[in-house]
Amino acid sequence: MEPAESPRPEPLTGKPAWLQWLLLLFVSALFSFLLEFAALPGALLIGPMLAAIVAGTYGASVRAPKLGFAVGQAVVGVLIASSLSPTIFLSFAARWPLFLAVVLATVAASSFLGYLISRWRIMPGSTAVWGSSPGAATAMVLMAEAFGADARLVAFMQYLRVIFVTVAAALIARLWVDTSGVVVPPTIWFPPIEILPFAATVAVVAIGCLLGPLLRLPSPYFLGALIVGTVLHLAGGVDFQLPEWLLAISYALIGWTIGLNFNRAILRHAARVLPQIVLSILVMIAFCGGLAWLLVYEMGVDPLTAYLATSPGGMDSVAIIAAASDTIDISFVMALQTARFLFVLVFGPPIARMIARLVKD
Numbered sequence: 001m002e003p004a005e006s007p008r009p010e011p012l013t014g015k016p017a018w019l020q021w022l023l024l025l026f027v028s029a030l031f032s033f034l035l036e037f038a039a040l041p042g043a044l045l046i047g048p049m050l051a052a053i054v055a056g057t058y059g060a061s062v063r064a065p066k067l068g069f070a071v072g073q074a075v076v077g078v079l080i081a082s083s084l085s086p087t088i089f090l091s092f093a094a095r096w097p098l099f100l101a102v103v104l105a106t107v108a109a110s111s112f113l114g115y116l117i118s119r120w121r122i123m124p125g126s127t128a129v130w131g132s133s134p135g136a137a138t139a140m141v142l143m144a145e146a147f148g149a150d151a152r153l154v155a156f157m158q159y160l161r162v163i164f165v166t167v168a169a170a171l172i173a174r175l176w177v178d179t180s181g182v183v184v185p186p187t188i189w190f191p192p193i194e195i196l197p198f199a200a201t202v203a204v205v206a207i208g209c210l211l212g213p214l215l216r217l218p219s220p221y222f223l224g225a226l227i228v229g230t231v232l233h234l235a236g237g238v239d240f241q242l243p244e245w246l247l248a249i250s251y252a253l254i255g256w257t258i259g260l261n262f263n264r265a266i267l268r269h270a271a272r273v274l275p276q277i278v279l280s281i282l283v284m285i286a287f288c289g290g291l292a293w294l295l296v297y298e299m300g301v302d303p304l305t306a307y308l309a310t311s312p313g314g315m316d317s318v319a320i321i322a323a324a325s326d327t328i329d330i331s332f333v334m335a336l337q338t339a340r341f342l343f344v345l346v347f348g349p350p351i352a353r354m355i356a357r358l359v360k361d
Contacts (some may be wrong), residue, residue: 013059020055020062027051028252045138045251046159052259057267064256072250072257074205074225075242076138081204081229082240084338089234091335098299102291102310103340109287110134110312111351113280118359122273123153125356131157132280133344134288134312138254139222140344146219147349155258156270161281161312168285169311169318172304189244197241204229204240218349288312305329309336 012020032047052060092099114129123131130144137158145151204225212224232238292306301309305328308318318337 011058012055013061017062020060024051024055024060024062024256027054028255032248042137042159042162042251044248045255047255048252049155049159049255049259052256053262053267056260056262057264060260063260064253068253069257070209070221071205072253073142073219073221074208075201075246075250076142076254077208077222077225078201078204078229078240079242079247080139081226081233082242084230084234086234087331088335088338091331092339095332095335098295099336099339102295102336103343105291106134106288106310106312106340107343107347107351110284111355113284114352115355115358117276117280118355120276122276123157124150125359126352127153129352129355130154130348131277132284133348134284134340137162138251139341140348141258142219142222142254143345143348144352147352149352151258152262152266153270157277160277161284164278164281165285165311166318169308172307187244189248191243193243194241197239198243200232200238201240201242201246204232284312301332302329305332309333311337
């Protein structure tokens with residue numbers, strides 16, 4: 001009887017770290033370019049994450065530095081803080097009962113979907129809830145990891161939904177908006193550095209990275225920078241500069257950290273549950289479309305404004321589509337999107353814990 005063959009080593013197993021990083025950088029750049037060329041959202045984050053997933057499943061041993069991951073989270077916090085404006089809160093204050101009702105309905109529906117996904121053993125409890133949560137995808141992934149969910153599977157669910165939602169929103173927008181004359185401005189990778197705004201960005205990133213852990217915040221680097229940046233931006237009128245190269249590095253560090261933790265077992269599980277996850281995404285899009293129809297029918301809101309405002313995720317992509325037309329009430333859209341994001345940010349953790357307990361009982 002012949003001895004069993006030992007398993008073949010993965011292609012990257014035992015390779016020098018510099019070679020692994022070189023290959024990872026090359027494949028990350030290639031994937032990001034292809035996603036950008038296809039006009040898909042989040043290319044600078046999804047590209048490196050996909051490259052890292054491939055590297056991780058082929059035996060890569062390199063890992064993104066923890067400090068880099070922390071700084072990347074803080075930069076995302078500053079990015080979200082810089083997108084907030086007083087007009088958003090004024091719009092919310094004027095229509096808060098309507099906004100609150102839509103937010104509660106959306107969060108209830110996403111939480112119920114998360115409960116079903118968990119109850120049917122498609123995904124673990126808190127992972128299912130965070131993966132189903134409507135909001136800024138990157139922020140949801142970072143928050144999920146802080147509360148014990150599997151960030152890899154949350155990222156899989158969140159970014160898959162972002163792609164579906166953005167493509168659907170873009171297609172629906174074309175029914176109402178003629179975008180043939182809209183010219184997408186070229187990406188300026190290395191703009192002139194504005195000393196004060198860039199210094200403010202660096203300062204908030206540093207303060208957020210120090211303050212968040214001291215206050216024992218969940219996802220401390222992200223929330224620390226978000227809180228400090230929001231206070232300075234809204235109360236102090238401080239502007240930030242986030243050049244494309246800084247965002248690209250930050251997104252890459254986040255994507256690599258998540259992707260390199262994938263293995264073949266996780267990848268097989270993600271592929272196995274893909275049909276169920278796609279179905280849950282389509283159900284969520286349909287539900288939010290129903291909310292949009294109610295806004296149009298009961299409140300007389302412009303149809304495209306209503307759809308973009310209730311769209312479940314992809315806040316940055318929704319903002320770009322909304323800005324392409326003068327007929328869309330962009331303050332309404334961003335106020336509702338921001339209100340939902342902040343609600344999930346505050347109440348997401350207790351909701352996730354509650355559903356995880358319900359599934360166990």
